[in-house]
Amino acid sequence: MYHRALSGFRDFYPPETALRNHIIDTWRTVAGRYGFEEYDGPPLESLDLYTEKSGQEIVEQLYAFEDKGGRAVALRPEMTPTLARMVAARAESLKKPIRWFSVPQLFRYERKQRGRLREHYQLNVDVIGERSYLADAEVIAVAVDILRALGLADSDFCVRISDRNVIRALLINAGVEEGQLECAYAAVDKIEREKAKNLTEMMVKAGIDERTATEVLRIAQLKGLADVAEAVEKAGQDSEVIGELDSCVDALFSMGMGGVVTVDCSVIRGLAYYTGVVFEIFDSQRSMRAICGGGRYDGLLESLGGVDLPGVGFGMGDVVLSELLKDRGLEVERVGLDVFTIAITPDDQAEILSISHTLRDLGLRVEYPLKQQALGKQLRLADARGARIAVIVGPDERSENKVLVKNLKSGSEQRVHKSQLTREFFAHDG
């Protein structure tokens, strides 16, 4: 008889819904300031949309099944395949660059539990059809502005940025062969979580000699644009190799965001499809998983949707963000009622309904008790519902077309004519 939510799925009671909506509203507001337009797709898609090109980990964690029509289907584990599909279907008519965002709920069945969720909401922001570093800077700026709009200080988070082309050039110059690049990337990716000894061992097993492996780890620890530029120069590489990263960081400085950005060669992002600038945002203490991650994926749309358009984008989930906001005391306050209307006698009820409706038409949040109760009990209910003001009508008031307005915070009262109950009245006398 007694049911519960599935393990890994969240029930959103009103306080949790308020926080979730606050995050999603902020995503929408800030993306809108950058001119991004919202799209959405179905939470259920053909299975092969994911099995063809998604990473192995994603395919293993799919909620996949056969529908009643015999179709192999899956709950969406990520948004990019849907994006690629939708862009491909209208590749000709959509004006480029396409500046789109979406707020899908995503689903992954992770076997190893330890409190990990199996669903989350994720903001996806993408610029499609533009190769310039300005597109990279643009999406990073959206992410930074979202965190600022949520009330986080610049000191609360850090954007770590890198460029796969730079790392690749440095690794090749250090002696890593093309066929060993994937292993070297994996080592770079793990530099902050694994011991150097283990990473070296891993690389040696893949045929990278020990001296080169040591060099890979040194490259992974390069930080700051100046040091990276120096390494590129020492490697005898053209300065153009670092041009995109350099210009992107420059643009972020022009936008007043230089202070939160760090060039960090250990940032490579797990996904195989990134082709240029990559970035991630962590809380300053790095006590949580990434707030956000993304980068440039110039070959992905062709492989997923058959349309050769460059792209850059990121995903930002609601779970880490919610934790961070709670941790910093930046949760939303409950929005209480503006007005609670009260009938003294049953005969005053119709008047209360009429007044309530007038006030709601003004856009005010208004409630009244759904049954006849004593005045004291009604006032306590008004308080419990967070109302600012009580509007009370008894036979005396009614005979004079008046109401008694009681400010529930200050306790002050005044008797006013009904015609005085305007939006301005409640804005000032609240």
Add this chain to the structure above:
Amino acid sequence: MYHRALSGFRDFYPPETALRNHIIDTWRTVAGRYGFEEYDGPPLESLDLYTEKSGQEIVEQLYAFEDKGGRAVALRPEMTPTLARMVAARAESLKKPIRWFSVPQLFRYERKQRGRLREHYQLNVDVIGERSYLADAEVIAVAVDILRALGLADSDFCVRISDRNVIRALLINAGVEEGQLECAYAAVDKIEREKAKNLTEMMVKAGIDERTATEVLRIAQLKGLADVAEAVEKAGQDSEVIGELDSCVDALFSMGMGGVVTVDCSVIRGLAYYTGVVFEIFDSQRSMRAICGGGRYDGLLESLGGVDLPGVGFGMGDVVLSELLKDRGLEVERVGLDVFTIAITPDDQAEILSISHTLRDLGLRVEYPLKQQALGKQLRLADARGARIAVIVGPDERSENKVLVKNLKSGSEQRVHKSQLTREFFAHDG
């Protein structure tokens, strides 16, 4: 290679997303004015949450499968079981009456296609823990106010309201036995879609004699509170039988909504769980399916969640509503950019980034070209993006800390100091 959305599932490109969000925003805004608080649950639930108590039609149309952990699960086809589960889990601590709403996406696999969707968004508004007719009136008022807030005129729609207790009393009085009630309800429900002859045949097969069957059809055609009240009186029933319906309609008149409400005894609603007032809203021409339907379900929460609380609520889907708004020319206008910023030379780019960011911080919707282009081309892009104003910076402007502001609608231009670019400036000079 080329993928499509599953049959019955919608892709939301930006114009469709804008309309969907407009509907959902209006649902939220109006529900908020009535003090309703938003909740949500998982789109995936345990299968038995639905198989135990949902109607047969719903169970047959479930997207059900076994997850990787061997659990029998289903995509939610309706919200009420989740609501019952969540209320039951906190029945003690939640303050009554519970005034909640939700905006779930729901899923049903309907075999017979003919353009029917397999997913839709549905507003659910419920008052739980209050038996009074005021609760019935309250949820109906929310539905009416939503349609008004969306721009529909009172003449565009009609609320048809009835009460199962009234119909039941009339049917019993006409000679229908307890065991035949379900069949009689079915006949009442179909009075407008089926021939009287067929309905009579159906009832006779269920053991209802022909004279009683004729009487059932007459009852089903009763319209207007006065006629229904007269029928109740003629049937020798206590006037209390019609008290709840009467008071509810009265309350809606007090709220200024009497004009859109019609008492109509053919309204019974298909779902077996309704126990009192039932209602539905149709477009005036009745050219579409119901916009909204609901009613009182005092035994449902006990049967679903094991908590004995009365309830009343409704569901309103986005599909019929979207069609109606399009039909009435009430679609949303595209929100264009406020400002498009333009650099004349590459050297002006950094200044443009800085200004754009300042304007975005003011809450304005701002874009700039993501690559260097000729002025004419940039202005055309600004136009294509629906921008109201262009802010242009060349070497001359930059040397004086000024910008050229061009109103793209009127064509007027002015050169102003950067410090003048305030929110007010753009509000007035737009």
